[in-house]
Amino acid sequence: MNQELTLSYHLKVNGVDREVCGADYTETLLHVLRYRLGLTGTKEACEDGQCGSCTVLIDGQPVNSCIELAAEAQGTAIMTIEGYNRPGGELTPLQKSLVKHAAVQCGYCIPGLILAAEAFLKENPGATESQIRSGMDGNLCRCTGYASILAAISEAAKESHAS
């Protein structure tokens, strides 16, 4: 491919139409979100599709944005942590549960984990601990040892099931 060839396209991010100008075709969704659109809540960690820190939702499905070409995401609805947050600063039940169970240490993996858990709990309301451990296995954390994260997602699962 000609390195000088650049593209301009539109992405629908958090319900807003955003223009991306003069991007390389090879730019990942992660880089476009972070460095062209300024949405740094989506974290880069492994750039290998291994850790889930860069998870965003594309049409409601969790995707590792570090291995997704941004240009290929045209025509989809992309949700990042900025779009997931409730306006006004109130935390969602999942966010509250993560804070309550001290599931946040360095916190770098957390935004991606929240979006993955959001999609997981939608498909698996009332998931058991065992189901969470297998279903959320793609989101790594180096600080917590996962116990607090499991407790937090389990509680959110119970609440989502009850509601």
Next chain:
Amino acid sequence: MHPELQTDPLACGIGSPARRPDGEAKVRGEYEFAPDLCEEGMLWGATKRSPHPLAKILRIDLNPAKAIPGVHAVLGAWDVPVNIFGAVNKDTPVLAHDMVRYVGEPVAIVAAETPALARRAAEAVVVEYEVLTPVTDALEALARGDVYRHVGLTYGDPTVVGEVQVEGEYVTPRQDHSFFAPDAGLARPDGQGGVQVIGATQWVHADREQIAASLALPEEKVLVINSGVGGAFGGRVSMTWQIHGALLALHSNRPVKFVYSRRETFLARYHRHPSRIWIRHHANRDGTLVKLEARILLEDGPYSHTSAAGIGNSCSLIQGPYRVPHAAVEGWAVATNNGMCGSMRGFGVVEPIFACESNMDKLALALGMDGAELRRKNAIAFGDQWTFGQWQDRPAPLAELIDACQSMPLPPEPSLAGPVDLPGGLATPSRPQDLRRGISLAAAAKNSCISEGCPVHTTAMVTLRDGIATVDCAAAEVGQGFVTCAIQIVQSTLGISRVRISGCDTTMPPSATTDAQEQTMTSGPAVHLAAAKVKERFLIFLGREYGHDPSCLDIRDDHVVNTDGSVLMSVADAGMGLVFRATERFSQRETRTIDEQDSPHPMHVSITFSANRCVVDVDVELGLVRVVQMDVALDAGCVVNPVQAHGQIAGGSLMGQGLALMESCDYAGAQPVNPNWQTYVLPSMADAPSVHCRFLEHPEPGIPLGFRGLGESPHVQAPPAILSALRAATGHDLATVPATPERIAMPVGEAPAMLLGDAGRSALDRTGQVRIGKFLRFQLVKE
């Protein structure tokens, strides 16, 4: 999982489950980490790195990179005012000048308008090398005499022999910190000839000193600001992009941002040093330890970095938490070209404790004794002397810790809940009937605070105004939760609930580094002393203004109270809008090197004791393992925040499990084999055991409020506990970590060949002369 471990938004003060002040920002993705930093007009930095582990640089041509439009600066070794730096010894080039000594060593740096352009420009730099043969093996390095530090320690009568002798040789891998936020940050010119460096670090003041020295600037011209730190684990002690960024910012007169890729984060940084340890325990038939012999070989990289401190820790704590009347220990930190090595959680202690505990298992087997009983019998006690000549003048409750572990409930039989609960995880071929369960216990001693003469102190400032206190302390928050602890300490000391903590930068007085589990036990007391002084000043003011005797006043629940408990007024009102401030310093006791046994000072400030009882399920045929449960007991002194402390234990234990079972950063021909997370595998949620902990709280003497370090011990503790449980399940003499499925299922030939034991001794005898020159000897950081 511990659903009962919850924080409380209203919790306040020492011992309460208070919430992190940054938790909400972090769950909303609004907390700014180093890779998130952006600034108007900033350039992007990129680094040209060596592809060779050892080569002579014949020619460097920067011009092809300079010719690319949009490139603003291209710098080589000759652009660095003082091209040598280092965390301990100044022996590391900022940019390689005449030689490269590891794959990934920086040779040139560029700043350009976009990340892609910067990478392209770095590619365009032409470097011609004469490739040389690297040193790839630690034993070869030892035979060549490429030794950073040699430690020889004898204690008691080294000629004594025991009735029972058990020896083994144990191997541990190169472990990567794999903190989540890659190395990143931003440097900008300050407009007055100086530079500001904003990034993730464990110690802003050490960074400033090194950056300023390399730029030939006075330290006042360099401001280092800690950004949000996405994990550290000992991996952010020395610098990578920081001096490069500062140079490029000064040259281009623009802000310059670096974000390393994960691969680059692997290549550019150091890892935990691989080790090979021979150890022989002598005991009487009743199990009493008589003598310890050990030879410890730590593989460090081509530059000394923190290697001297690592081998000092190793040679002292190979003893484990046991009373040993006689000892002969020798250790070497050697140089190879297999990338850089340095500090990581449990620095220099993970390896010897693994060897010591593994050999204690062997001894228990030889004696026909229960492992826990053998450990209890030999537990070092208050008043005993260590082999490194230090009196144990503080609590040493090992037997109590072992009892605490063993009193915790065991898990139910192997679960049939689902594949995620079986060894091998999600797609496992293991079936419940294939499993053998192993249960065993290991103990550990880990030094708290940097040892061997390094001064450890923190100066903190506390300000009270309108009933709200603010803490200013340069202690680095890397995720461990010091910010929460500092707030809780001020709440307790000052009697108020509203406490804030400022960010951390070099305009503040120096604090201890976030290393060696020393932060809370060093900066915590400093914060406490400053808060206590503020309280004293505030009460004297009140006494004068309102006509009370200050000694009859106190502060409780945000109110000034009388000795009878009656409330006089709120702190907010009583202060009349005035500012009450105090700055106090807390210093840990002075230490000395391992060799200076005549000194009145100890070698280690303090030693944390812990024990871990581990339960594993193993598929013996396939070598697959599921760590079911770890029950950890640790003497933490005063626990500031029980929920956070549990988080350290659970996280540290899993990181130790990574070392025990899966993590190894391999080199072949001095080329990195797996510098990415596809092939360097980290423990996932499916691997996580249930971790229970019990804290003993024997206060640390000499430290206000009695804090003691706890963040590293769980990592030190986990590998020997897991391996011990694996040995119990399989009957195999597993001597190498990570204990991968091949090693567990086919242990024949896995035992190392006693290269450091008496049979291989001749190789060691050739190392009489230690080279000095390229490989510097240990120099202490003294004020």
